[in-house]
Amino acid sequence: MNRIVPLILAVALFMEQMDSTVIATALPAIAADLGVGPITLKLALTSYMVALAIFIPVSGWMADRHGAKKIFRIAILVFVIGSILCAVASSLPAFVAARFLQGMGGAMMTPVGRLVLLRTTKRSELVSAMALLTIPALVGPLTGPPVGGFITTYFSWHWIFLINAPIGIVGIWLATLYLPAVAPIETPPIDLKGFVLSGLAASGVVFGLSVISLPALPIEVGIGTTVIGLIATALYVRHARRHDAPLLALGLFGDVAFRVSALSGSIFRIATGAVPFLMPLMLQLGFGMNPFESGLVTFIGALGAITTKFMAKRVFAAAGFRKVLTVAATAGAATTAANAFFTAATPIVVVMGFLLFAGFCRSFFFTGINTLAYSEIDDRQVSQATSMSSVLQQISLALGVAVAAAILEAATAIHGRALSLSDFHIAFGVVAALSLLAVLPILRLTRETGAAVSGHRLASAEDEVATEVTVK
Structure with a gap:
């Protein structure tokens, strides 16, 4: 496996994942500069997630039609331009x-980056490569709040966005030099x-759940938008069953692994999405920490x-998907349940120890579950x-925050x-269950x-051969 390929993709995805949460601690400072309230500014968080929700479905088609490498570089460029515009925004x-x-x-960055990896990596090396791509998804949200708090406190909130410019430029340069060219595939017209x-x-x-969990608008707006989304989902399912080449193929669910x-x-992921919302709040409201301190504590999960x-x-390779995923999910649930027993008297070292192990379990789970999705999919269906x-x-991540907020509200x-x-x-007890x-x-x-x-069956076969040789 060419290790620089997943590394380039991981850096780009880390930038995207961290940026989705980095402004959380900077909201008051940004709101003051723009002359609005922090709650109103949460519309900026929501608009980001809505854009993801709208354009992710078409990312696979665009990568197939125009080439994954080309679309990946364009995606980084669009992200960088958006970052610069955020920094200079005055309203x-x-x-x-x-x-x-x-x-x-x-x-475009997240799914197309994963597509580049799948198209340029041998299946036998996919677990190792996917482990690299799993790290940004877990580390990014944990890194965002403390980094955002540090930059806002000691520099200016504008640098939260400006720092993406040099990183993005380097990413485009490295992608141009080292990412293999993934040829376009003949595709039907866009659906x-x-x-x-x-x-x-x-x-x-996503918008409805975000408004419900982070009320920047009346909650009725969130409920109404969620209902509209569910109706559109039902209409899409009906449409996809009748279309010869739907944008999102429901036939994928016929594959057991997927x-x-x-x-x-x-x-x-719903539970995982709830934890980054609950833990900083509990540390701040229940333990009396400031945002930066709570961010430093939760960051241990990244390690x-x-x-x-x-x-x-x-x-x-030794245990196979079924056994490893079962153990990782069970242990992950147990570490989440442990949070329900922490108090201000609990030594912070104990709290950080559980958070460290929780990060370990979740990373194993997502490395396996993300790889499993593509383990038996035909190459033509990868995009x-x-x-x-x-x-x-x-x-599911948006639903996780909404579930956590709903529990606290109730x-x-x-x-x-x-x-x-x-x-x-x-x-935490409900989320663990x-x-x-x-x-x-x-x-x-x-x-x-x-x-x-995974190589599990191959390992078993080699063991059997070794046993037969020993017996002979």
Whole structure:
């Protein structure tokens, strides 16, 4: 495997993943400069996620039609231009529009970057390569808040966006030099009706859930938009079943490995999306930390995520997808449940120890579940699989924040008081139970599922040959 390929892709995806959360701690400073309230400025967070939801479905078709390498470089360029426009924005509409442009670039970077990896990596090396791409998705959201807090405190919030310019330029340069050229594939005309319906479906659900969980608009708007998104989803399903070449192919779910990856991954990702929302709040409101301190504590999970890169291939080859994913999901649920027992008296070293192990478990799970999705997919369906997987990921992450916010809102309504530490304990308990449900679809896998990618069956065969030789 050419290791520089996944490394280039990982750096670009880290930039996109971190940027989706980095402005969270800078919202008050940005809002003050733009002359609006912090809650109103949350529209900028929402506009970014809506852009992702709208343009991710079409990313696979564009990569096939125009070449994945070309689209990946254009995506970085669009992201960088959006970042610069964010830094120079002087009004709320300009800032929201710039964030939307950033989201357009990010929507292409993630699935197209994964597509480049799949098209240039041997299946036997896919676990190791996917481990590199899993790290940005886990480390980025953890890195964003402390980095945003540090830059805003000691420099200016403008540098949160300006720093993307040199990184993006280097990324385009490295991609031009080292990424293999992935030839365009003959594709049917774009499914325009499918693009409109899928865009309405994904953006409606993501926008609605975002408004419900981060109320920048009346909650009725969030509920109404979510309903519109669900109706559009039903209409898209009807359309896709009748179309010869739908934008998002529902036939992918006929593959057992892809179906299990989509269902189990979405369930676990909802829980994972809730934790970065709950943990900083609990540390700040329940433990009395400031945003920067809480960010430094939660960042320890990133170290746990990085360590899986060095052992993922060997572990999956030795045990196979079914066993490793079951253990990782169960252990991940247990570490989430442990958060329900932390108090201000709990030594911070103990808290960080659990967060470290949690990052380790989640990284193993997502490395495996993301690789499993492509383990038995036909090469001609890879681009559609990357688009479908990315859409499901965005929706499940948005749903995770909405679920966490709903639990806290319900707890305060029932108790009739402000948030307390016990409310967070209840939320973590519910989220842990939800993440444990991710194990159920995995149990439907056979020991041989995805063996050509994990190397598990090959390892077993070699052991049998060795045993026969020994007996003889």
